[in-house]
Amino acid sequence: MTPLLAAHGLTVRYGSLAALDGVDLRVDHGQRHALIGPNGAGKTTLLDVIAGATRPVGGRVLLAGRDVTRRGPAARSRRGVGRIHQRPAVWATLTVAENVRVAALPHAVRPGRWRPGVARRAARATADTLLDRVGLHDLAARPAGQLAHGQRRQLEIAMALAGRPRLLLLDEPAAGLSATEVGVLVGFLRELPRAVAVLLVEHRLDLVYELCDTVTVLRDGRTLAAGSPAEIRGSELVRRAYAEGVV
Numbered sequence: 001m002t003p004l005l006a007a008h009g010l011t012v013r014y015g016s017l018a019a020l021d022g023v024d025l026r027v028d029h030g031q032r033h034a035l036i037g038p039n040g041a042g043k044t045t046l047l048d049v050i051a052g053a054t055r056p057v058g059g060r061v062l063l064a065g066r067d068v069t070r071r072g073p074a075a076r077s078r079r080g081v082g083r084i085h086q087r088p089a090v091w092a093t094l095t096v097a098e099n100v101r102v103a104a105l106p107h108a109v110r111p112g113r114w115r116p117g118v119a120r121r122a123a124r125a126t127a128d129t130l131l132d133r134v135g136l137h138d139l140a141a142r143p144a145g146q147l148a149h150g151q152r153r154q155l156e157i158a159m160a161l162a163g164r165p166r167l168l169l170l171d172e173p174a175a176g177l178s179a180t181e182v183g184v185l186v187g188f189l190r191e192l193p194r195a196v197a198v199l200l201v202e203h204r205l206d207l208v209y210e211l212c213d214t215v216t217v218l219r220d221g222r223t224l225a226a227g228s229p230a231e232i233r234g235s236e237l238v239r240r241a242y243a244e245g246v247v
């Protein structure tokens with residue numbers, strides 16, 4: 001079956017540094033795939049390339065078999081790529097509900113059927129549902145800038161889901177969250193429908209092993225290992241890479 005995401009030979013250079021050096025990655029429909037590795041391994045750069053925010057100097061990105069290497073972030077989003085960032089990116093002066101509605105609007109009606117009133121109503125309904133799901137319904141009227149970090153994280157996830165992604169890129173979603181908030185996040189991610197595949201960058205290996213069925217380990221811009229959580233957990237190569245300098 002054609003994979004949802006296929007990346008071949010991705011290379012990104014910053015001066016003499018190869019942030020990515022010929023990386024291959026495959027994510028299947030509905031998969032929970034983790035990307036781990038020491039600091040500076042290239043994990044965020046790989047998400048950037050998949051999201052279309054960074055153009056590689058070599059390699060190709062295919063989404064459901066289509067080459068999108070030359071397409072920007074908006075085109076990737078239309079093709080089903082959603083993303084949350086290391087630092088939650090929300091519009092601080094808009095309310096929580098408005099943030100999700102704005103994110104939902106371009107996806108609210110099918111292309112060619114655009115009518116402003118219909119789209120606005122659909123976006124409003126999507127926002128209501130998603131704010132319920134992430135537990136922010138009671139804060140819907142609050143400016144997003146007033147939210148605590150963990151709440152912003154939930155809001156950004158709701159905004160990403162408003163784009164109806166088939167592939168959700170999550171960059172360290174647990175960073176800066178309290179233990180309770182991590183529990184909420186994990187519960188939420190476990191309940192995500194399988195129609196959404198997840199590519200998760202996370203330093204907390206307990207979360208990786210709990211949430212993911214496949215793990216790819218990067219180091220110095222290259223793939224060090226890939227396999228099931230059990231295989232990665234048992235890998236001496238991975239253990240050494242982590243012992244030598246991580247997190």
Ligand SMILES: Nc1ncnc2c1ncn2[C@@H]1O[C@H](COP(=O)(O)OP(=O)(O)OP(=O)(O)O)[C@@H](O)[C@H]1O
Nearest residue numbers: 014017018019037038039040041042043044045046
């Ligand atoms: N815009 C940039 N300009 C120059 N170097 C960069 C840039 N972005 C990333 N790098 C370098 O590329 C390498 C890979 O960085 P990247 O952020 O992808 O790593 P990472 O695995 O996500 O690390 P971390 O776990 O610390 O977030 C690092 O050496 C980093 O310093």
